[in-house]
Amino acid sequence: MSQVTNPSSGQSAHHAAELIRKDINAYLDTYLHHDMLRFLTCGSVDDGKSSLIGRLLYDSNQIFEDHMQALQKDSAKVGTTGEMVDLALLVDGLESEREQGITIDVAYRYFTSEKRKFIIADTPGHEQYTRNMATGASTADVAVILVDARKGLLAQTKRHSFIVNQLGIRQVIVAINKMDLVQYDQATFDRLCEEYKNEIASHLHFSEVHFVPVSALLGDNVVYAGTAMPWYTGPTFMSLLETIEIIQPEAKAPFRLMVQYVNRPNLDFRGYSGTVSSGTVRVGDEVMVLPSGKKAKIKSIVTYDGNLEAAELGAAITLTLDDEIDISRGDVLCHPFAPPEVSDVLSVKLVWMGEQAMVPGKRYLFKSGTRTTSGEFIRIDHQVDVNTYQHQPAAQMPLNGIGQCVLQLDAPWAFDAYRTNKDMGSFIVIDRMSNATMGAGMIRVAVDDRSTLMHRPDTDYAEFERELNQLIRKHFPHWHALDITG
Numbered sequence: 001m002s003q004v005t006n007p008s009s010g011q012s013a014h015h016a017a018e019l020i021r022k023d024i025n026a027y028l029d030t031y032l033h034h035d036m037l038r039f040l041t042c043g044s045v046d047d048g049k050s051s052l053i054g055r056l057l058y059d060s061n062q063i064f065e066d067h068m069q070a071l072q073k074d075s076a077k078v079g080t081t082g083e084m085v086d087l088a089l090l091v092d093g094l095e096s097e098r099e100q101g102i103t104i105d106v107a108y109r110y111f112t113s114e115k116r117k118f119i120i121a122d123t124p125g126h127e128q129y130t131r132n133m134a135t136g137a138s139t140a141d142v143a144v145i146l147v148d149a150r151k152g153l154l155a156q157t158k159r160h161s162f163i164v165n166q167l168g169i170r171q172v173i174v175a176i177n178k179m180d181l182v183q184y185d186q187a188t189f190d191r192l193c194e195e196y197k198n199e200i201a202s203h204l205h206f207s208e209v210h211f212v213p214v215s216a217l218l219g220d221n222v223v224y225a226g227t228a229m230p231w232y233t234g235p236t237f238m239s240l241l242e243t244i245e246i247i248q249p250e251a252k253a254p255f256r257l258m259v260q261y262v263n264r265p266n267l268d269f270r271g272y273s274g275t276v277s278s279g280t281v282r283v284g285d286e287v288m289v290l291p292s293g294k295k296a297k298i299k300s301i302v303t304y305d306g307n308l309e310a311a312e313l314g315a316a317i318t319l320t321l322d323d324e325i326d327i328s329r330g331d332v333l334c335h336p337f338a339p340p341e342v343s344d345v346l347s348v349k350l351v352w353m354g355e356q357a358m359v360p361g362k363r364y365l366f367k368s369g370t371r372t373t374s375g376e377f378i379r380i381d382h383q384v385d386v387n388t389y390q391h392q393p394a395a396q397m398p399l400n401g402i403g404q405c406v407l408q409l410d411a412p413w414a415f416d417a418y419r420t421n422k423d424m425g426s427f428i429v430i431d432r433m434s435n436a437t438m439g440a441g442m443i444r445v446a447v448d449d450r451s452t453l454m455h456r457p458d459t460d461y462a463e464f465e466r467e468l469n470q471l472i473r474k475h476f477p478h479w480h481a482l483d484i485t486g
């Protein structure tokens with residue numbers, strides 16, 4: 001395609017303007033009720049993130065006339081594209097904006113097409129990249145991972161894919177950019193797709209990975225297909241954005257089911273019953289049982305009203321598996337790529353309701369969901385003075401006392417922090433003799449610091465990076481050389 005020619009220049013903007021003038025209600029109906037896709041762009045320095053977004057905005061007629069004039073002026077002065085208008089400047093900021101010296105960690109850009117509204121979390125700058133990405137990714141539906149066709153997959157490509165996966169993004173578009181610089185070579189595109197699938201996607205759990213060969217500079221396959229890559233018959237980048245399914249936030253939460261009972265009516269049937277406490281599970285999914293860590297695939301999802309293909313939050317189901325693994329009441333089923341923490345030493349917030357004060361070292365029963373485990377508190381970190389909110393040291397927790405303690409269980413629990421999953425993160429304390437409920441607790445974190453970002457209440461990014469590194473070391477030993485902040 002020729003650099004910035006725009007076949008339908010003004011068409012959609014014009015259409016919208018006409019509609020506003022003629023029939024405001026029809027306009028609102030058409031545009032306000034579009035669904036909204038949030039996406040995030042990631043790539044190494046100079047892969048062409050800004051050019052791609054600039055091209056997307058330009059070719060979909062999102063640029064106002066005055067902006068365009070400023071863009072032409074700036075391109076001549078500071079652009080990197082010679083005679084052509086440098087569309088990257090649209091995203092990197094026009095001179096007037098740059099002069100104000102505004103630095104934004106994550107800029108959200110908003111645009112709309114005939115089919116959808118979009119929010120782009122643009123994460124400029126390469127320093128503190130992880131931090132920017134984490135902020136942007138926390139609300140994104142789709143991650144766009146840019147790869148420079150000449151450079152191929154880099155350590156950054158792996159790292160960014162890993163991080164967006166950890167942050168719960170399940171849909172990815174891998175845009176192989178700068179195809180014009182590899183003579184639009186199909187073999188290069190095919191090779192990079194294969195490498196991405198084998199070296200990255202197979203280690204992570206994305207529900208969809210799309211590949212699209214583009215030239216952000218010249219516009220091929222961004223909004224229009226162009227003629228340079230007749231061998232590619234798939235959707236353009238824009239059509240992917242317009243058609244990718246938006247997964248609802250509840251469904252994005254990690255899957256959790258605490259086994260209520262093992263259902264064995266006869267020798268031919270063995271099912272595990274419980275209620276989905278978060279996320280979604282599908283027939284064919286691999287699931288992991290915690291605390292044992294054993295894995296199997298879902299054979300069927302049985303309910304009172306018949307079998308299901310998928311079950312969501314709140315569904316009361318019985319799961320059958322393709323493998324006979326040992327599962328008991330109180331075990332937690334999850335997806336292996338997004339497991340809860342497992343620990344027997346937990347930092348908890350405790351509300352004490354017993355007439356008799358809680359003393360560290362005394363034995364109690366702890367009940368969380370369908371599991372009951374014995375154990376004891378080994379430490380009281382502080383008690384909160386409810387009048388002043390001051391923390392004060394305490395040797396015991398009296399009736400109505402509220403505080404933070406460390407709980408040692410006799411057997412580990414799979415848990416999520418209370419703030420992310422109330423079922424998986426709460427428990428009651430039971431007196432072993434009288435069976436009376438003595439207190440209620442909320443799990444914060446495992447004390448041995450194995451907690452992951454997902455379970456971390458405060459967004460402490462330095463800690464987040466440390467944790468990600470730990471995770472990488474644990475799950476991807478061959479990636480241990482990665483410098484997460486690079």
Ligand SMILES: Nc1nc2c(ncn2[C@@H]2O[C@H](COP(=O)(O)OP(=O)(O)OP(=O)(O)O)[C@@H](O)[C@H]2O)c(=O)[nH]1
Pocket residue numbers: 043044045046047048049050051052080081088124125126177178179180181214215216217218
């Ligand atoms: N030939 C060619 N050059 C491109 C293409 N996409 C981007 N470029 C050029 O590559 C350089 C970097 O592009 P940017 O869009 O600024 O890259 P970026 O990823 O946003 O870079 P940072 O903001 O520094 O992370 C610029 O000189 C672009 O003109 C492409 O498809 N083909």
